Amino acid sequence: xxxxxxRASLAFSFKGGLLPMTVMELTSADPERIRExxxxxxxxSPAFFQHTPVVLSVExxxxxxxxxxRICAVCRAHKLLPVAVRGGSDPVKQSAxxxxxxxxxxxxxxxxxxxxxxxxxxxxxxxxxxxxxxxEPAAVPAARIxxxxxxxxxxxSAPEGDLVVxxxxxxxxxxxxxGSVHVYGALRGRALAGIHxxxxxxxxxRELHAELLSVAGNYKRLEDVDPRLLGAAVEVHLSxxxxxxxxxx
Amino acid sequence: xxxxxxxxxxxGGVGKTTSAAAIATGLALxxxxxxxxxxxxxxxxxxxxxxxxxxxVYDLVNVIQGEAGLAQALIRDKRVDNLHILxxxxxxxxxxxxxxxxxxxxxxxxxxxxxxxxxSPAGIERGAQLAMYFADEAIVVTNPEVSSVRxxxxxxxxxxxxxxxxxxxxxxxxxxxxxxRYNPERVxxxxxxxxxxxxxxxxxxxxxxxxxxxxxxRASNQGIPVVHDQKSDAGxxxxxxxxxxxxxxxxxxxxxxxxxxxxxxxxxxxxR
Numbered sequence: 001x002x003x004x005x006x007r008a009s010l011a012f013s014f015k016g017g018l019l020p021m022t023v024m025e026l027t028s029a030d031p032e033r034i035r036e037x038x039x040x041x042x043x044x045s046p047a048f049f050q051h052t053p054v055v056l057s058v059e060x061x062x063x064x065x066x067x068x069x070r071i072c073a074v075c076r077a078h079k080l081l082p083v084a085v086r087g088g089s090d091p092v093k094q095s096a097x098x099x100x101x102x103x104x105x106x107x108x109x110x111x112x113x114x115x116x117x118x119x120x121x122x123x124x125x126x127x128x129x130x131x132x133x134x135x136e137p138a139a140v141p142a143a144r145i146x147x148x149x150x151x152x153x154x155x156x157s158a159p160e161g162d163l164v165v166x167x168x169x170x171x172x173x174x175x176x177x178x179g180s181v182h183v184y185g186a187l188r189g190r191a192l193a194g195i196h197x198x199x200x201x202x203x204x205x206r207e208l209h210a211e212l213l214s215v216a217g218n219y220k221r222l223e224d225v226d227p228r229l230l231g232a233a234v235e236v237h238l239s240x241x242x243x244x245x246x247x248x249x
Numbered sequence: 250x251x252x253x254x255x256x257x258x259x260x261g262g263v264g265k266t267t268s269a270a271a272i273a274t275g276l277a278l279x280x281x282x283x284x285x286x287x288x289x290x291x292x293x294x295x296x297x298x299x300x301x302x303x304x305x306v307y308d309l310v311n312v313i314q315g316e317a318g319l320a321q322a323l324i325r326d327k328r329v330d331n332l333h334i335l336x337x338x339x340x341x342x343x344x345x346x347x348x349x350x351x352x353x354x355x356x357x358x359x360x361x362x363x364x365x366x367x368x369s370p371a372g373i374e375r376g377a378q379l380a381m382y383f384a385d386e387a388i389v390v391t392n393p394e395v396s397s398v399r400x401x402x403x404x405x406x407x408x409x410x411x412x413x414x415x416x417x418x419x420x421x422x423x424x425x426x427x428x429x430r431y432n433p434e435r436v437x438x439x440x441x442x443x444x445x446x447x448x449x450x451x452x453x454x455x456x457x458x459x460x461x462x463x464x465x466x467r468a469s470n471q472g473i474p475v476v477h478d479q480k481s482d483a484g485x486x487x488x489x490x491x492x493x494x495x496x497x498x499x500x501x502x503x504x505x506x507x508x509x510x511x512x513x514x515x516x517x518x519x520x521r
Binding site for chain 1: 373399400402403405406407409410449450451452
């Protein structure tokens with residue numbers, strides 16, 4: 001007997017997938033009112049009602065018991081196929097399962113559990129604009145904007161896009177970004193841009209005192225920086241695998 | 250409800266205990282019911298600075314572990330009404346402090362006092378974190394010296410992340426900068442960081458500037474908080490600090506080189 005299952009002998013395999021799905025957000029639990037509205041819609045856009053799978057969202061209803069079977073029958077009569085229910089009380093969940101429908105937790109609860117992904121110990125919770133940017137289709141990763149002083153021992157990172165610090169980065173602090181690092185203040189700590197290897201990134205700051213500058217793994221220590229550039233507004237980028245520091249004004 | 254103020258710094262030897270003792274005494278002299286708690290378990294010092302070391306029977310750890318009541322452990326100051334001291338234990342270590350125990354002590358004191366000052370140990374470990382955890386305000390004691398400024402910066406980061414207010418998402422701990430051991434002459438020579446340098450790096454409000462003064466060492470060794478010495482520059486500067494803590498506008502002094510008069514130059518009058 002082989003430990004490796006023969007691919008051809010498998011009846012199926014599980015694949016993760018995200019399919020577009022119409023959510024029917026119910027604001028009334030009355031099957032008659034639903035029937036009336038559906039009849040109106042059906043006459044307006046008959047093309048939509050082609051055994052279209054829908055998820056019945058009952059989150060906005062405040063009723064522990066729903067006439068779920070009748071609501072489903074009304075939907076099917078108008079060529080909508082309820083495949084699952086989202087939200088609702090425990091009895092609603094039980095009756096969904098009894099009707100052979102799936103059940104999803106309410107959206108707010110899921111959104112919250114996604115948002116509260118724990119951050120590292122030294123990481124400071126900061127208002128991030130990444131959340132709003134993520135909803136846009138094929139968006140460029142949004143910049144993370146941090147307001148205030150990044151203090152010694154703190155680390156602020158933008159693992160996907162640029163990092164913008166509106167304030168100073170003090171000695172002993174570390175700011176990192178997959179994209180570029182912009183510091184609108186004094187940069188006294190460590191700044192690392194292009195942490196995933198993107199060489200087309202840079203570091204920009206109003207006042208250079210950085211302990212360490214790194215772009216895509218190429219670094220310079222404060223000791224290696226031309227003393228004339230200390231305290232100046234500079235940009236740092238890669239040029240022939242060497243860090244080039246140029247004054248901005 | 251008392252206002253809980255932690256006196257902290259990260260770095261040791263910058264004047265936390267001296268400042269906690271002086272400010273607590275100053276608040277009591279202004280009529281505020283004040284208690285000052287020594288969180289430096291194992292390195293008990295506050296009682297010496299307050300001059301009550303011979304009256305210590307029970308301490309903070311005894312109270313937390315239920316071996317003594319709070320009333321038994323609190324020491325009433327001999328010089329000022331309204332002032333009490335809760336000493337640290339010299340024989341235990343900081344593991345004897347528990348968040349629940351500290352919370353209970355602070356809660357009980359909160360009903361009886363206007364101000365609770367927590368004198369933090371140096372460092373950023375358990376003792377220092379427990380001293381700051383329940384604070385409403387923080388006085389960050391900093392010397393005009395690079396390592397002290399960096400350690401204060403680190404403490405400010407912890408105040409913003411590891412306090413009850415931060416964890417509950419409430420208004421942040423109000424941070425005050427207290428610069429101690431400031432010597433305008435040495436600043437002028439470039440030996441010390443300037444007031445402006447420190448303020449720029451730490452970016453918080455200045456609540457006081459205490460000049461380097463012989464009066465401080467003298468006060469410590471006598472066990473009389475320096476704020477009682479109203480002839481000394483340091484004593485006056487601490488009194489100013491207390492006024493600012495109470496919301497009064499007081500102009501800054503002792504931050505510039507004082508022109509010496511002919512007599513004091515002739516007799517070499519030091520800063521007293």
